[in-house]
Amino acid sequence: MAKWGMVIDLEKCTGCQACTIACGMENSRLPGEHWQDVIFFQEGEYPNAEIKWFPRPCMHCENPSCVAVCPVRATYKAEDGQVLIDWERCIGCKYCMIACPYGVRFYTEEKATYGGPNMKDVFKSEDAHSWSPPWKMPQEDWKHGVGVQPHDVVSKCTFCFHRVSKAPKGTVDFDPQNPATREYTPACVVTCSPGARFFGDLSNPNSEVNRQIAYKNGVRLLDHLGNKPQVYYLTGEGGSVPATRSLKKI
């Protein structure tokens, strides 16, 4: 049994948001429904102000509060550590969205986030799907929250469950440079041109993700809340993650 985790090196991250686009294309997301987002924030005041950023996927917490609050066990912790949603059980109560400290969950039925046309109206679905995008991922697995979701449920990043779960048993590191593991690697990791993302098994002490966390002092977002994310950030000299949520709009 693995414990999949991700490491994001903020010294390497350029804030290009290719991960956001790759995730959206891979998982057929609506515009604005960014399972993987890059958050820009300001540190310091003029004349010493700086713009910083950090990518924010689902943290797939060790102690996921979203799982504990779900009254119907629609959201659950999978065997290999991913936090997933069973769209056939979800009742759309949104309690998980309330309990998630990282804001990584999205309700399907909402007004369009952007000013443009509502894509759900433009590409209407004729069946149980909430919309019918012109291009959609070939995989569909509602039990694991993969594919275009039905109406009135909550959706979130799956750590690309449809890719990772097909990896050969015993895989520890998912290196996008390695042809043997590339197709099983999460889309955001594959697309990251500066190679700022690492994905692998946190339960294996020799994994690349553990080496990175140990060598470069990996930190977790809002660690004081005790959810113990399985996504670590390497802040190094240039990067940082905010200690609080009171972000100023920039």
Next chain:
Amino acid sequence: MATFAKSTEISSRVRSAANAWLVSCIIVGGISGAYMLYQLTSVGHAAFNTSSDGVNWGLPIATYVFFALTSSGLSMIASLAMVFGFKQFYPIVKRCIWLAIITLASGFAVLAFELGHPFRMLWAMPTGMQVASPMFWMGVFYTIDLVLLIIKFYLIMQDDWHSNLSKLIGVASFVAVILASGMLGLLFGSVAMRPMWFGSFTSIYYMLTAALCGAAAIVVTTYMAFDFDNRNMPDELRALAESDQLPKVFATLIGITLVMIVTRMWTGLWSNLDGLEGFHVLIRSPLFWIEFLLGLVLPFWMMLQPGMQVRMQPQMIAAFLVLGGMFINRYEFIVSGQVVPMFKGTWVNSLEPYFPSTTEWAMAIFGLAVALGGYAIGEKLFHLSATPNHTTQNKLAGAAA
């Protein structure tokens, strides 16, 4: 014979007042319900102004909480006579229990329209058995509460006020209602990532303010039943209405609520803890001051005045103000707890704006119409002013006639 004649005359007045309320509620509920259903079927839940980026739970959830807690409070008030032996409260017991059933049903109705898949809940909750979820337990306790309320009402309809079974159901119902309202508080109080709600205080706050809403609701509806005229009331009920018993309970509950609101506000404004910025929004909101000054302080003052306690109009005004104030309170409690955004994205505001959509307003109005309409039906059909003595007297009068 005289008693019987008076009783018949009162019954006809009660029925005509109930008829008027019922017709109004059918019209208002019909219009708001039709609009809500049209929006939900044509636009879906996108007709709400809630969003993943900001406020996830809006006015419909606040309406549900308001009704669920009012129902709990009414059960608590009924328990004064049924469990704790304060016999002077018998004249309002039956009305309290019927209203508790109806307000809870209204709350559930609003919640059902708010949820994405309400019917799925019926099988997914028992098969999931997620015992760590406060919402799971809230569902369990409120279901038990509703079943016990129905049994209790049935027993009273059978004129069974004092049997062992009746007492047992009364005690069980009181325990269920404490657990249900407390659990509803814990639903909010369990989530540390929403510091404006976090802590066991929320549970206590919900239980005590439930009692306040129950007290206010029973004052309003009792007068409503008798066309806002004490003279229409049966003797026992008029004696209660003209005494300072219920206003004293009412004033005590308003006082406790005021203390809780002020202390909560103090810690919220004083602390630098991340996420408590919502308290600064709250104190700048005119709604909060309407709730605090008009909805609580003024009625508290009124119910402390010996001259006002025993008069119908001040009691009515105080109860109306408290109900309005507590509706705002539920709304502000829920919305202000979510105004500090989570990590949603660069474009996220420092604090989230939220104003309910027309559909959300229609849902709240629909819930209110269902509650008042259901109450009027009860008034027409079930003789809600019955008491152990009154029922016996009626029977004697009937036999004599």
